[in-house]
Amino acid sequence: MKKTVLIVMTLLLGNISIWAQSKTRDSINNLLKNTPQFSIFKDNYFITGVSLNEPSGSNNSDAKLQISIKERITNATLPFDTFLYFTYTQKLFWDVYSDSSPFSDSNYNPTLGIGKFYLNKHKLLNLVGIGIEHESNGKDSIDSRSWNKLSFYYRMALPASTTISINAWIPFAYKSDNPDLMKYMGYFEANLTKKSRNGRFIVEITTKKGASWDKKGSLQTQLYYRIGKRNNQYLSLQHYTGYAESLLHYSEKTNSIRFGIVLRPSNFFLHE
Structure with missing residues (x-):
């Protein structure tokens, strides 16, 4: 029995x-x-502001733009319920207040990767991914900056609309243009995002630690306020301090604050 x-x-x-x-x-x-196969990947924004290292003026005021898209090539039909994706992010620094309004630097970042969603114990959606990335600024001669990396991504969703993300990488094919890049860029990036209960306010903190014993690295703090109740449009205040904000000037420390409008991607929080 x-x-x-x-x-x-x-x-x-x-x-x-x-x-x-x-x-x-x-x-x-x-x-x-x-969900659409073609969508926003990272924040798409137009923000403008000044450097905090010196008195504000046309010489140290600029606009910072980012365009970021994602195409999910397959659904979870690959082995281990993974999916194939392609992303493209372009970040631009625009000296819009100077006489000729030139773009001082443009950074191009395509990625091909494999991802996997899975539910955690809170029935929230986690994501893991691995990808091949290239990033460069499209310039030549002494202004040329480029690097490649094998990246590993993990996003963990927590209760109360909180996420923690870790992006680590193994760099390769970068020493000809910028041999000391890792000293400022490091080998990983960590992100913490927290939404208010009603979803109108968001706080996001992103940090990198350079591969050296000194204080090289960066810290970006961003505040968001959603304009409407049911859209992805936000007013945003961004503060960036540290190195490698742009590829061209990766070895120069910046301390800037900018304000503008942001289109944020939708985050997956799956409840059953």
Whole structure:
């Protein structure tokens, strides 16, 4: 009798586990199928401001723009329920207040990667990914800056609309243009994002630590206020201090504050 009960319980628990895994897989597949394959990747923004290192004026005031898109090439149909994606991010620094209004630097960052969503114990959606990235500024001669990396990404969703992200990388093919780049860029980036209960306010902190024993690295703090109740448009205040804000001047420390409008991507928080 005890053996029979044990066998029945084992089969029952096994069926529940298989059903739960299937339910999780179906939920994620349905989420991917019901969301656009082409979408915003990182923040898209136009912000403008001044350097805090010296009195404000046309020589140290600029605009900073970012365009970032994502194409999910497949749904979770690859082995281990992974999906293939392509992203492209372009960041521009525009001396809009000077006479000729030139773009002082443009950074181009395409990525091809494989990602996987999975539910955590809070029934919130986590993401892991691995990708091949290239970043350069399109200039030649002594102003040329470029590097490549194998990147590893992990985003963990927590209760109360909080996420923690870690992006680590192995750089390669960069020493000809900028051999000391890692001293300022480091080998990882950490991000903490916290939303208010009503979703109108967001605080985001992003930090890098350079690969040296000194204080090289960067800290970016950004505050967001959503303009409407049901859209992705925000007013935003961004403060950046540290190195490698742009590739051209990666070895120069900056301390700037900018304000403008941001289009944020949708974050996946899946509840069942």
